[in-house]
Amino acid sequence: MSLRLNTNYNELDKLWEVELIGEVDINSKSMLKEELLLLNEKKQVDFVFKCEQLEYIDSTGLGVLISFYKNVKVNDKTIHFEKLKPSILKIFSLTGLDKIFSIRN
């Protein structure tokens, strides 16, 4: 399994919706990073990551999200996570990311 992304610009709420499907790991992180930077170039708005089908994330994947968060913060924007699986939420708590990112379950 690898990573699939569904991206959509939500006109109403003025934000990017990014659905993460599969695994964010050392193998898929570069693709994710490129895609996110591309979206952030098109429109500087908030990002919502939909994680219902996110099965796995490792430290290299978290690294991409941390560095991307620094990118959107420059424009005074933020990123949100929705519907994290318990196993993924555990890693966010373990690494303290639950205090930095807004997580809605």
Next chain:
Amino acid sequence: MKEAINLSLPSKPEYVSIARLTASFIANQMGFDVEIIEDIKLAVGEACNNAIIHSGSEETYKIEFLNLTNELKIEIRDHGKGFSMDNYKKPNADDLQENGLGLFIIKSLMDQVDIESFEGRGTKIIMSKTIE
């Protein structure tokens, strides 16, 4: 009982999932519960990432899974550049960096973790988890 499963993988990101799948398969067969299987899978993934990132020019790294009936012991060994544990800093939530979370995650998830790394001679991570 003591059974060993050995893997030798190319030091490339696209093969890490083989190690992760093997880890969850073995942990599942041994009877670990679902949440612990996820922990073991992630710890193995992180150790493999580490081997790849520090592999230098080496082409492969090795993983051994030891099934000790009520304990799973995993050894990940590379012959890369190695790193100095003196430079290892525990991650700080107020100032999170892109790197350095991997070892922290391994240490948090496994029961016992030993890391031997010598600059120029590679790294060995030995970790274990006991069935409760």
